Amino acid sequence: MKDESKKKLIVGFQGVPGSFGEEALLAYFGDSVxxxxxxTFEDIFKKLIxxxxxxxxxxxENSSTGAITxxxxxxxxxxxxxxxxxxxxxxxxxxGIRGASIADIREVYSHPQGFEQSSKxxxxxxxxxxxxxxxxxxxxxxxxxNNQKHMGAIAxxxxxxxxxxxxxxxxxxxxxxxxxxxxxISREQxxxxxxxxxxxxxxxxxxxxxxxxxxxxxxxxxINMLKIESRPIPxxxxxxxxxxxxxxxxxxxxxxxxxxxxxxDSTYFKILGNYKKTV
Amino acid sequence: MKDESKKKLIVGFQGVPGSFGEEALLAYFGDSVxxxxxxTFEDIFKKLIxxxxxxxxxxxENSSTGAITxxxxxxxxxxxxxxxxxxxxxxxxxxGIRGASIADIREVYSHPQGFEQSSKxxxxxxxxxxxxxxxxxxxxxxxxxNNQKHMGAIAxxxxxxxxxxxxxxxxxxxxxxxxxxxxxISREQxxxxxxxxxxxxxxxxxxxxxxxxxxxxxxxxxINMLKIESRPIPxxxxxxxxxxxxxxxxxxxxxxxxxxxxxxDSTYFKILGNYKKTV
Numbered sequence: 001m002k003d004e005s006k007k008k009l010i011v012g013f014q015g016v017p018g019s020f021g022e023e024a025l026l027a028y029f030g031d032s033v034x035x036x037x038x039x040t041f042e043d044i045f046k047k048l049i050x051x052x053x054x055x056x057x058x059x060x061e062n063s064s065t066g067a068i069t070x071x072x073x074x075x076x077x078x079x080x081x082x083x084x085x086x087x088x089x090x091x092x093x094x095x096g097i098r099g100a101s102i103a104d105i106r107e108v109y110s111h112p113q114g115f116e117q118s119s120k121x122x123x124x125x126x127x128x129x130x131x132x133x134x135x136x137x138x139x140x141x142x143x144x145x146n147n148q149k150h151m152g153a154i155a156x157x158x159x160x161x162x163x164x165x166x167x168x169x170x171x172x173x174x175x176x177x178x179x180x181x182x183x184x185i186s187r188e189q190x191x192x193x194x195x196x197x198x199x200x201x202x203x204x205x206x207x208x209x210x211x212x213x214x215x216x217x218x219x220x221x222x223i224n225m226l227k228i229e230s231r232p233i234p235x236x237x238x239x240x241x242x243x244x245x246x247x248x249x250x251x252x253x254x255x256x257x258x259x260x261x262x263x264x265d266s267t268y269f270k271i272l273g274n275y276k277k278t279v
Numbered sequence: 280m281k282d283e284s285k286k287k288l289i290v291g292f293q294g295v296p297g298s299f300g301e302e303a304l305l306a307y308f309g310d311s312v313x314x315x316x317x318x319t320f321e322d323i324f325k326k327l328i329x330x331x332x333x334x335x336x337x338x339x340e341n342s343s344t345g346a347i348t349x350x351x352x353x354x355x356x357x358x359x360x361x362x363x364x365x366x367x368x369x370x371x372x373x374x375g376i377r378g379a380s381i382a383d384i385r386e387v388y389s390h391p392q393g394f395e396q397s398s399k400x401x402x403x404x405x406x407x408x409x410x411x412x413x414x415x416x417x418x419x420x421x422x423x424x425n426n427q428k429h430m431g432a433i434a435x436x437x438x439x440x441x442x443x444x445x446x447x448x449x450x451x452x453x454x455x456x457x458x459x460x461x462x463x464i465s466r467e468q469x470x471x472x473x474x475x476x477x478x479x480x481x482x483x484x485x486x487x488x489x490x491x492x493x494x495x496x497x498x499x500x501x502i503n504m505l506k507i508e509s510r511p512i513p514x515x516x517x518x519x520x521x522x523x524x525x526x527x528x529x530x531x532x533x534x535x536x537x538x539x540x541x542x543x544d545s546t547y548f549k550i551l552g553n554y555k556k557t558v
Binding site: 061062063064065066067069112132174175177179181208209211212213215216218219224225227228229230231232234235237238240242247279 | 341342343344345346348391411454456458460487488490492494497498503504506507508509510511513514516517519521526558
């Protein structure tokens with residue numbers, strides 16, 4: 001996949017230049033693809049379906065704050081396929097305009113995840129007003145535009161460079177192992193013999209023991225379940241879609257057997273992709 | 280619990296008067312308790328531990344948007360016990376100052392959940408600037424304070440009354456079954472023979488099949504698992520705490536047997552509470 005005429009590929013990410021999404025995109029595809037910054041996660045799915053982009057890159061999970069639930073919901077809603085994943089260490093920095101110092105800061109802009117991932121640092125400054133913004137890089141851009149010493153942003157080093165801001169505090173994320181896992185999506189399913197991770201979504205009948213009955217097919221076929229995530233079914237209060245990642249390749253007989261049995265035990269079943277795992 | 284000298288009880292909720300948290304509190308305890316509005320979810324745990332309040336009321340899950348993950352993390356972090364739950368239908372309304380009409384609105388304030396739960400309605404007005412705010416009731420208060428016709432808030436009917444705002448669009452939540460489940464927490468464990476729902480949190484060894492091995496004790500003891508939620512373990516990327524709700528009473532032998540076996544299969548195990556289920 002990575003070697004096929006990269007130059008013509010257009011790959012979408014959410015945010016503005018300097019976003020972590022763009023970094024993940026470049027880490028996966030290299031820098032010879034065309035990158036396209038889009039406003040929302042849903043825009044990535046729409047532009048992909050509309051053939052305006054060839055692939056999309058989306059954050060799915062952060063090691064400190066958990067699932068990006070909107071992306072889970074969109075994966076179920078749109079018919080796209082996960083073809084790969086990439087993990088990106090996330091370092092947050094506090095930045096301000098040139099000449100500003102940390103004592104000048106009175107209000108800080110960032111994506112809510114930026115605040116959440118830097119919560120321990122921010123507790124030292126209880127008087128700062130924290131203003132949620134579209135994404136980390138956009139908040140750096142906003143601080144540059146306003147050109148006020150009392151305004152700070154929490155964003156990446158790349159964003160600081162791009163928007164000519166000065167880093168006032170380095171690596172302020174509470175967890176030094178802070179990593180975000182991104183997925184790569186495509187219109188068509190793509191897999192090969194190296195694909196060793198499968199993502200599915202299913203729902204089970206609303207009665208006692210039905211989730212357990214579906215999950216038991218993993219154990220019976222010696223398949224290792226990696227992750228399970230619950231999301232509500234909007235029109236059915238307290239019923240859930242279960243998003244499950246497990247090890248395997250769709251061409252292997254035990255995997256095929258488990259999937260066949262799980263389909264029977266589910267009221268809804270969809271394969272989201274089979275790709276190479278990085279964690 | 281509900282009948283013991285209610286008048287002296289102080290119960291905390293997050294938000295300001297008119298918040299959904301306050302409504303849930305009154306639905307559970309009735310209106311003869313003292314209510315205490317607190318700034319953050321964590322404040323509720325802190326004031327409870329510090330004996331400044333007797334009980335706390337916290338949203339744990341919305342039927343449209345899913346888990347309130349911060350509350351899950353806090354339940355694990357603090358030693359408090361879930362003693363009950365209450366479900367509150369959530370109706371969101373768009374409101375503005377007296378004399379404003381929907382055509383005047385240019386910016387709208389609400390909690391991000393208010394925007395998310397009203398997303399279909401908001402898509403009709405792509406030019407409105409959506410500004411995330413602390414909570415729905417506080418955004419109503421903010422619109423009242425500013426007294427500008429172009430400012431709107433998404434909040435409850437009670438908040439509209441309290442802050443003397445006019446409802447410009449009724450029931451704008453995308454899902455008409457929109458319900459939030461709230462939990463009641465206490466310093467001490469409290470349960471009786473009517474308690475029929477148990478919440479636990481556990482983590483399992485980081486190796487193949489370990490989650491399945493822990494869950495199988497439910498099936499083996501004919502226990503109905505109601506919900507499973509994964510949350511990251513901050514210092515161990517891609518390892519999880521599993522929050523599990525299941526039916527049962529801690530005094531029943533099959534439940535005791537299942538818990539004993541699950542403890543053995545877990546690297547971490549904590550009972551969060553045993554209480555009466557409402558859904």
